Amino acid sequence: MPVSGNKKELQRWYPLVFAALLVLVQAFFPTEGFFQSVISVMVFYVICPFLFFFLVLKGSFQDLFFKKGSLREGLLWSFISIVFSFLVLIAFSQYTDFLVQYRIPLAATESFGSFLGYELGSVSFFTAVYIFFFGAFVLSSVKIENVWKRSLGVTVFFAAALLLTGNLRWEFLPYLVFSYLGGVATLKSGSLIYSLLAQWLLIVLLDTFMVIIRT
Amino acid sequence: MLLKRKKQWKMGVALSSLFLQAAILVFPFASIAQTLPTAADTAPDLIRPNDIGAVGNSALSNLQGPRVNIQFDKQYVREGEKITAKALPAGFFTEEKELYFTWYLKRKDASDDENEWKVEAARIIAQGNFDKADANYGNSSGDGDGYKAEPSWGDTSSDYCYVQDFKSGKFFELTSVKDSFGCPSGSEARCVSTRTVSCVDSTVDPPVMEQKSACQENDKPACKTTDVDNFYAAPQCPSGTEARCVPLDKVVSFGSTDEQICSSLGSSGGNICSDVGTALTECSFIKKDNQCEHLFAKLPDGFGEKTGDGQFTSREEEYWGTDPQGRSTAGNGQVDEANVVGLGISEFAWTYQEGDQVGVVIEGESMIPTSHNSAKKMITWAFSQNKCSAIEEASKKFYIEQIYNSRAGILTLNDKDDQLKAFDVNECLEENLIDPGISGIGNLNVTLSYSPEYPINDPVNSAELSRGDEVSVQAAVEGAEDAQRLLYKWSVEVSTDGSANPDTWKDITSQVLTADTEGVGLDKLSFMLSIPKDLFPKKENALQYIRVRVLVSEVGNSSSERSGRGEAVIKISQLDKEAVAYGIDVAADGKLSFGQRICNTTQEDRFVCTVAPYEIIGVKLDDSEGEVSNVSWTVDGNKMQCSAEMSSECGASSDGKALIFPVVGRTGEVMEVLAKGVNSSTGEVIEVARYFVITDPAVRIFSADTNTAWPRLAGFYKNPDGSSSPDYSDEFYETSPGYAVKLRPAFYPSWMEKYSTYSWKMDGQQVGSNNMAELAFEVDKPTGSSIYIQLESSYTDGAGEYMQRVRKALLGYWGISLAETFNVPQTTQIQLSVLTDPKTITPENYEGVWGANLITHLPENTLFLVRIMLSAIVLIIVSGVVFALLPVA
Secondary structure, eight states: OOOOOOHHHHHHHHHHHHHHHHHHHHHHSOOOOOHHHHHHHHIIIHHHHHHHIIIISSTTTGGGTTTOOOOHHHHHHHHHHHHHHHHHHHHHHSSSSHHHHOBGGGGGOHHHHHHHHIIIIIIIOOOOOOHHHIIIHHHOOOOOOOOHHHHHHHHHEEEHHHHTTTTGGGGGHHHHHHHHHHHHHHHSSHHHHHHHHHHHHHHHHHHHHHHHHHH | HHHHHHHEEEEHHHHHHEEEEEEHGGGGGGSSSSOOOOOOGGGGBOOOOHHHHIIIIHHTTSOOOOEEEEEEOOOOOOTEEEEEEEEOOOOOOOOOGGGGGEEEEEOOTOOSSSEEEEEHHHHHHHHOOOOGGGOOOOTOOSOOOOOOOOSSOOOOOSEEEEEEEETOOOOOEEEEEEEEEOOOOOOOOEEEEEEEEEETTSSSSSSSEEEEEEEESSSSOOEEETTTTEEEEEEEEOOOEEEEEEGGGBBTTTOHHHHHHHHHHHHSSSOGOOOOOHHHHHHHEEEEEEOOOOOOOOOOOOOOTTTSSSSHHHHHHHHOOOTTSSOOOOOOSHHHHHHHTTBBBOOOEEEEEETEEEEEEEEEEEEEESSSSSSOOEEEEETTTSSSHHHHHHHEEEEEEETTTTEEEEEEEEOOSSSSSSSOOGTTGGGOOTTTTTSSOOOOEEEEEEEEESSSEEEOOOOOGOOEEEEEEEEEEEEEEOGGGGEEEEEEEEEEESSSOEEEEEEHHHHHEEEOOOOTTEEEEEEOOOOOOGTTTTOOSEEEEEEEEEEEOOOOOSOOOOOEEEEEEEEEEEOOOEEEEEEEOOOOOOEEEEEEEEEEHHHHHHHHEEEEETTTEEEEEOTTTTOEEEEEEEETTTEEEOTTOTTSSSGGGGTTTTTEEEEEOOOOEEEEEEEEEEEETOEEEEEEEEEEEEOEEEEEEEOOEEEEEEEEEEEEOOOOOOEEEEEEEEEEEETTTOOOEEEEEEEGGGGGGGGEEEEEETTEEEOOOOOOSOOEOOOOOTTTTTEEEEEEEOOOTTTTTEEEEEEHHHHHHHHOOOOOOOOOOOOOEOOOOOOOHHTSOOOOOOHHHHTSSSSGSSOOHHHHHHHHHHHHHHHHHHHHHHHHOOOOO
């Protein structure tokens, strides 16, 4: 039976549909408390994409950008993405309440040790989760060859996911801003590690800046 | 290739737009979506103004600020009688003696000026019994009786004061504020409206009329709080105008005529307001002055002095009517000005006149810290009826203050007409007036009933083994809106002079009551009468009086909390002597001697001693003080005595205070042994009774430490008076892992222990040696298991020699011929159930816990994990199937 081109394309884009489904399910899966929220994100943003990718799509780690990639490209685009994101955030803080509304747990600001613990623990964890889902799984699911358009697609998807789940919060602004050039960094270098580290570094720098200006 | 890319792009755009459309469609439901966690959610946030609004205020509104309750010493008062109102403040951090009690007394013909009422009361307080007519104020040079009240409030004082809205529970600071619209530089906030005017265009010939629009400014907008909880305010403008930030040179002035407007517009085409400046939708407030003031009675205007300023001049002395030569006219140890400001004056006594109404407002530090960058607590006021509707009507504003590294919103209360003035707390005074004639407060009618009618106190023994009665006092409250919201505070007092109507009562609550004495719904108080002798000021009295009091007050959201006090004076008999029971040993020569003390191991034994038929029992009147003489004994009403021939411990050597008697009767019958004597110090006849219940000979196991092994609650039985008493099992005990259990045998008759050999078995295995008086072990079994303890005994009276002696004694001394022998007990057993946690699993809920459904007790998080993992698996399987069905790309 002949299969039309559009139907074939549908299978190519199926992972993105699945990603959107995961966002929806995560958003409306009932949770109570921080622990359950974290578990929910872990399951729907990490475990499910992993299982889907390896069991259904029969993909490999390389397809999810789990490889060394190009060091030169990675460092270059990570640096560019950090600088770009920081400038955008500064611009945001000029015209919005971003500096006031962006939250850092009070406990993390009490000592350098607690701040370090917060950045290495919580920030690393959530950065890894969101970078994996949007910066690896969704990015690999967007079947556009052009690097810039592909990354833009991920950013649009990310924004739509936040809008859909009512999570357009100031805490997600650094993630959202970074996602565009972070995606470019991943695609250019072929590795997720650079955008992951750059995203983490951006949040650490931003948090440091916030703590300094608030104290 | 190009076509393929185009197709990809189209597909990508189609999917993205589909997802975006879905997002927009679903967006209205986003509020029910789960929050996506971020790192910032891992710990409490830095506070933000909005958070402060939502969190800070809701938290504060749950706090109850200081309250006061007014009690009068009389329920009904007649004209000319002296009446005392006592303020009972609660919720203050400041000690009572440091609080400012501003009393105010409104006479029938008084004006509406609150200060006049305060002056009236302050004069009465400050003057005491001093007669102003005796004083000479002319030549006084000041007698150092000034008092400076703290804090000394001023515009920039950092001591902030607050009032609580009794309805919402929110605290408001008394600080003036001014509007802030945050307009950009070069523009100002105005209410504007577009006005259409007809202008003559004279540049053309002939001149023509043309319609032009101009944006005309009206008044400045007023900033009104729209959401107190979240610190939101919006500009308010007159109808037909809108608030905007406008450059003033771009708008025409209010009141301009058409000609003036046309002239200012000139040749321009005019403008409309929506094109001028920016729309103004939000506004805020800026803190201005601290407007706290003490509520003390004020001196008349032009007096040149202030109450509580530390200077108390002779003019002030004259005004208040105090003694110019004495520092404390009222004689209460405080200087005159301190009395005028009401420092620590918790009682106010005056001669009642018809129509008098009284009130008090108390100032002091509450328990609640301020939101400011300091450790200070809120200074606030408590009102005599704990209400103030004027607060609800006042203007509520706020300002934002930098607190450490964040900002906090602080609510303010301002005059409803002038926001530059803070709310005047004096507006609360009138509705807090109380008419003592009708007792507007304290009008709950509380009556107490108690049982038994003539209870007996046991001053000798501890409450655990007390022979005293258990007194139950029941409160009945009339006039309560909701009986479920009544707070009861119980106290027990003892008469200081031994009479029923002493001048004072001594509080012994803490010594007598071990259970809760205060609680909502606690309408019944029960306690054992085991009051030690030393607690009675007249301890030599055989009859004493105790007074049980209860203060009942309505609690809850009601702004007009009422209260009432009830009391019951109870006459109690002192059971200060005890008839102590002993086992009797029969010697080979037939002489009887007092053996071990019996019936002193459990509380039940202290009331009713268990004995076996034909057991010989000894009783001694415990009279260590040697107060009792001429003692006579009756057993079930029959006179009995104990002679020296019977026992060396009887007769003259015991001064008649000992008795030996045989247990004669059927199983289940109760014998009453009564000793009567004369108390040589009071001359009164005293009676001491002891009861014995006859049971079959038996051996039982009992726990020597009921904290580690306790009898199981078998149920409750109803008493004749309707109350319930617990019924504990003799055979089933409970314990917990790791507990050190101590078990002992109890023989009936008691002497049988001496002639018995017994051994312990635990779960069928013998433990310890024979005749081990106590079986002690640590519970090493898991919860849910049981331990079976057996006590095997055998009678070892040889050929029955001792039994023969008992027979002889019964026949020789009381003429009782005992044909049958004792039914000697053989074996007894108890079961110890091992429970999880005696703190949570009590006899009352034991059955329920074990019957509970396992699922109910599974942790919620475990269920959540199961649920989410199942969902994930279903999601993967379904998506895998769908993917497999799709055509291969």
